[in-house]
Amino acid sequence: MDTNDKGVRKIVDMITGFARSNSLFMLAYGTGCGDIEIPPAMTSRYDWERFGYRKMATPRQADVLLISGYLATKTLKRVIRSYEQMQEPKYVVAFGSCTINGGMYWDSYNTIKMLDHYIPVDVYINGCMPRPEAVMSGLFDLQEQIKKGEANGAQKYRENLEWYRGNQKKVIKNWVMPEYNW
Amino acid sequence: MTTENNNLEREEAVVVALKATFPDLTARVKRIRRVEASVSKALTPSVLVHAKNVLGYKALSHISCVDWIEDEHFELVYILWNPDEKIQLLIKTLISRENATMENIDTIWRQANTYQREMREMFGIEFPGFVGAKEFLLEDWDDMPPMRRDFDTKEFVKEAFFLRPGREDAKDVRDTIAKRSKEEIPEFAKKYSREK
């Protein structure tokens, strides 16, 4: 958290936090079956645009990476690339029990079980699959964290890159990507 | 479907037609609209060609593979469909599990290419002379083909991934429900229980 010399949060950070939390652009990248809950959440039934969320087409323009379900090791590779290409500030919301502990794919040979070992996760939403209300409540949590300046997954990633890379390379054996993507 | 409709004349005719050309094959009517034939490995391509060109089984719906690990062979099932007669024909053949190879049939049906790629990746069956991309669904897979029954998924998962603690005390669902509602579990079902 950014603080001044008296240990108090700087006013400018409060203002940026407020501004950031109210215009979140989300990368439209559905990974698992949970992505089917996103269309109702973003269209007229639940209409999350009224809270400032929008879907964005490219990682460079997005702030939030929503992992909507299980990740095959093949998909993980693409997710890592997308995540690293995103500009800071960036946040990860992981969605569904598959991202938490593997869910119903806990003994599958081709899906990862604990997402937070590969990329830093700011908010987990449980459920298989979470309803749009749950998704939105998770996003509200993220907003709160951003306002308080606590959503610092990207910083965690930067500082512990070696650990994350080690875990990533354990499952992605043929690493044909640049060492660092951003 | 009414019972009057249940005569199997058309299906019997298929069995007779197959046996007339290939005396070595065993065929039987499985149920209405489904005929099953067991063929030796060497004879399979000619039976498939015959079924396609003469008997009118124009469509290959799928090729599936069964791992009979106890008998040490794979069973390939070619599922054919006759769109005029509306009959499904299953052609089954056994191949040895050791160094499994099978004739490439993508010259008969092009879609067989996809199924053969899948079998090569998932069961490790080789198709000599067959051209297709090496990888089908998996990426950088260097272990045993995962659909073989001697591939231990659980052990592999423990090795390859991180497991969140808390899974160990998983209860047997059937037992838990039965206990809660004081239900009798039938004798034959007890051997499937995970509760020790």
Ligand code: SF4
């Ligand atoms: S948690 Fe359930 S709904 Fe979500 S990806 Fe996994 S299986 Fe699908």
